[in-house]
Amino acid sequence: MINIGCSIVTPSKEVKAKDKKMTQFVRYIWAGSLGLTSVGIAMYFFNKWVVSLNDNNLKGRLFRAEFIVFIQGVLGCVSYFVWRNVANIFSIKKPSHRNPESGCRFRSDTGARIWKLVIAAYFCLAHGCYLCNVFLVQTHPHMYSIVSYFMLGFHVQMATGLVLVTILNFFIKLVSDQTLRHRAAVMMAVFYAVTISMYGFYNTRKLPTVNNVKIPVKDLPQNLEGLTITHLSDIHLGPVNGRREMVQIVKMVNDIQSDVVVIVGDLIDGGLNELRKAASPIKKIKSKYGTFFVTGNHEYYALEVDEWFSYLKSVGVTVLHNSNFHLPKNAPSSQQICVVGTDDLEASRIHYKDHGFHLDKAMEGCREGQPVLLLSHQPKAAQMAFTSEHRIDVVLSGHTHGGQMFPLVIGAYLANPYYVGLYPHGPNSHVYVSQGTNFWGIPMRTFTSREIAVITLTKKV
Incomplete structure (x- = not known):
């Protein structure tokens, strides 16, 4: 008789953490896909009902509401993507004062808090731009309308910049073992967004x-x-x-x-x-x-x-x-x-x-x-x-x-x-x-x- 010995290898904490992150990522993808599918189906039938209405004033209000829901949903996904990549680039790790022996935990300094406040402010302007179509349509454009819609465009460019640097990192990894550091990649995306947004704005000012x-x-x-x-x-x-x-x-x-x-x-x-x-x-x-x-x-x-x-x-x-x-x-x-x-x-x-x-x-x-x-x-x-x-x-x-x-x-x-x-x-x-x-x-x-x-x-x- 031949005895075959087996040993049980316990996964390291690092492997467990990676597995947990992967599981959470898959859950996010699943939940997002299910949510978007449900919203899409609901909006399809809602749209069919609205189209069948005879009252054009009511129909108009419902169409506007439908558009706001749709655009806010899309912007919500963009905002989540941008925030996850950009919000913490100036945050630092410091020892906990309450329990120094517990190691390091996440803390934000003043500069990081200001950075997050700036991001939150521009998010609010971008998400609120459609209110201008309701309250600020007039003979001469209101400055808030121009700034708000500009921030919407900047939001699109910020997300685009992050995608572009991700693609760049992918090609860098193909030819070397190193990639751009996260903060450097984000700053490149910010530079792209600012530059292309200002250039685009300049083009609209020309005849x-x-x-x-x-x-x-x-x-x-x-x-x-x-x-x-x-x-x-x-x-x-x-x-x-x-x-x-x-x-x-x-x-x-x-x-x-x-x-x-x-x-x-x-x-x-x-x-x-x-x-x-x-x-x-x-x-x-x-x-x-x-x-x-x-x-x-x-x-x-x-x-x-x-x-x-x-x-x-x-x-x-x-x-x-x-x-x-x-x-x-x-x-x-x-x-x-x-x-x-x-x-x-x-x-x-x-x-x-x-x-x-x-x-x-x-x-x-x-x-x-x-x-x-x-x-x-x-x-x-x-x-x-x-x-x-x-x-x-x-x-x-x-x-x-x-x-x-x-x-x-x-x-x-x-x-x-x-x-x-x-x-x-x-x-x-x-x-x-x-x-x-x-x-x-x-x-x-x-x-x-x-x-x-x-x-x-x-x-x-």
Whole structure:
């Protein structure tokens, strides 16, 4: 008989501590995944119920509440990630005065407490930015709105910086046994966040870039050869853009002296009473054939679309509400193009009154053989228009902002069939997607710029 001896090895305290940390980490992941899944399911059914409501005022309040819950949930995850990595970099370990024999325990000195207070303050500003949309929409942006939304952008950049230094550490570890010390890595992330945030803010203070684009159009009437269209989108009058920005834009538009001016959605982020004075410079826009407007998704978030329609008509803007306009107005049909405007896709999703993306209705009256210029806020609408049976020669859109800033540019690129600039479609059609004349919310632009596009139509040979 052969006896086989066995010995029991007791795990060291260090191994046990690592196992405990790993267990806690897995629990965090499991709890977070379960929580997000539950919230996602709840919000899906909540959204379905809200959409079915007929009271648009109630619907608007519930949509805003839903958005706040969603954005606070996302920001909560970002804040947890940032706090865990950043909060304790200046903390020190000191012996306990109560029980010196117990070894060292965690203590924060005055500098570390101030550091944590600074982080907590900027967290509060970032989380509270959406309150500006409720209480601080006015003619001129309130300083708190600008600071609060700036901190939201800084928050995004801080999290991005931490991810980037984590990736850097991963590659350093591939080629050596050492990695960046935690405090050094965090300070690199802070430097990145401060630098990119200030650069992005500087870009929003600059005037829009004027981009000249030529688009060939099949069967373009000879009298419209060289027709110029000033293309505006995503002006976003609201908590961080006001009358000053509108005056600048109108001056630039009038200096261009184009034949047509189009505003392709997201003009406002608030109600008519709050933004009437901010929007009033629109009445001073000058062009040969007039100014045209279609809705964007943010007009439907404000839920005063009909009131804005009435106001814009009163200041001389032609509102295209699933309708069209023959240009020039009094010319024979053989010498006209059909300018078509559709409501934004969001109107269909939230069932806003009789609004919606109704291309068939919008095309009624466009004569056979006429070139068609479609104004529609979202590039996805352009994709839908091209798959329809209608002739569509040129689509002017906006909405994407070019992603506005890194890393959101990645999501904007992946989420939209057309991202930024001019795209051909088939042998005779084109889409132009503007980066936006202003910006939404966060006063930062990186790898993008404010834009006024001047579209010149030429006859395709």
